[in-house]
Amino acid sequence: MSRASTPETVSKVQSLEQRALSLRRHVLRMAERVGQGYVGQGLGIADLLAVLYFGEMNYDPSNQTWPDRDRFILSIGHYSIGLYAALAEAGVIEIEELDTYGADESRLEMSGSEITPGFEMTGGSLGHGLGQAVGMALGLRLDQKQARIFNLLSDGELQEGSTWEAAMAASHYHLDGLFAFIDCNNQQADGPPAKVLSVEPVHEKWRAFGWDTQRVDGNNIQALLSALDQAKTVRGKPHAIVLDTLMGKGVRSFEQREKNHFIRVDANEWSTLREQLESTQSDGERIP
């Protein structure tokens, strides 16, 4: 099922693409200040964060403890650069604070934690997010709340056994208010998962664990919206949406790097990278 291409949905997609561009600008701004960071992940996941924070989730930027809020659970703490961008864009934190990313005494840590507003828990020690997401989903259900849980995991993180403990529990308890996004960007610290420790076929694993499962292009806003629409029609099962994403998406030099798990860039190169982001967006070029 896909959204009909009415003028309304076309404008929604365009507006979310603009948000995603804005998030990518924030990501570059943060990394440029400190000269390094998890830039590839931040750029790669910008489309999903734009869809969730500006097209899907119910939350109040000025009240992080609103009990009825949808919750975004960042299991992969090093993707914090992407979440800081979304939180700044949403008005949860000030955009100026982005300049403190990774700096001493900053609350915008390289691997994000719950000290930052908008962070529901501390990820980064991988394999923690989904279990806590299950607990939150159980708690919300006990309180008869409609709020949903959106958990972001990664392909490498699937090597952590605790993720599968949580996957079993979510399915056992029929947590259909729980949406897990698995970012398959094909990079972990020591290289591609296929070389480190194979995780594929990722979608078949989730399906076998009893989850409603889809696999989509995670850098396609329309595909993400359609996947969410589809998932919401399925009752009685948690939802896994496996995302194939391109690390460094939108900045050609990063997209083409072989090793981009953690990126360091010399000060004089940033202007070129910024230009790449703007030109990719203006001519609509899609890099395969």
Added chain:
Amino acid sequence: MSHIQSKPAGNLSGVTGNILSSDTFGAEQTADAPFGHALVRAGEQNQRIVGLTADLGKYTDIHLFAQRFPERFFQIGMAEQNLIGVAAGLARTGFIPFATTYCVFATRRAYDFIAIGAALGSANVKIIAGLPGLTTGYGGTHQGIEDLALMRSIPNLTVIDPCDATELTQAVPVIAEHPGPVYMRLLRGQVPVSLDPGSYQFEIGKAKLLCEGSDVAIISTGLMTARALKAVDQLASQGMKAALLHVSTLKPFDVESVLSLLKRIPRVVTAENHFINGGLASAVADAVVDGGLKVSLRRIGIPNVFCDSGSIPYLVKRYKLDTESIAAAALELVEEQSSK
């Protein structure tokens, strides 16, 4: 494999115990499943209390809560990392989760989840851990002999080793009302009643002086306090007055009470159902050093070894966790003092 020493065949004529038997340590009075009953009562008072277990409901007495409040109970299966993770998630939606398993599985298997999932952000998770120290005849896999050391090292975490049914019963509603993560050792099944429920009052972070004396001090925690109480009687029959300080909260540690006792009596026996490293004895030694005291210390507890399997009475004697060992250590300290 040369580094592994195999154990010689046992002497069949020496078989005396059943490792599966529940041992109440010769207690005159016991209470049935005090934790389970206390949690049901707390759950009746406070609707936010929920229960979880990792396939050990019947073995941690939380099955009583599950029967009373099935909708507020979550069976997590044999997955201790997830047990703590789910509990932390429930805490973050405003519930007060009591999660049960055995000490070994909670602390060894799920350490990172307790540290990061629960403690780092002070999530309101209560971890209730059975089979502390030598309370099971199973060997290294099941005996929680280093859990207090592991848990004491985690910031923000409150660590409790209750003495008996009286203290467990009192502690449940107290820790439910206490904001933040708690690790509490559990005594299950028929649990001895050693402390008088009429006069004893459990408080988090407060050591209790159970016996007044001047010849020697005993500082104990957990079920060792029951044995220490008997040791005090034995010493009294030999004309010695021992003071007994029961420290059920290992963290935060009641440094003030310990120092005030040891300033008066600089001779102390510590007694714990745990390694002599990293638990009560270490906390006392830290307090003594930081407080600038000069104290003679004897440590009753398990040396840094994996223990045998066997019947509990056998293990208690084998590793010198018995009343006689406490009394003997106290006697030694007094004699040492008088020979100076």
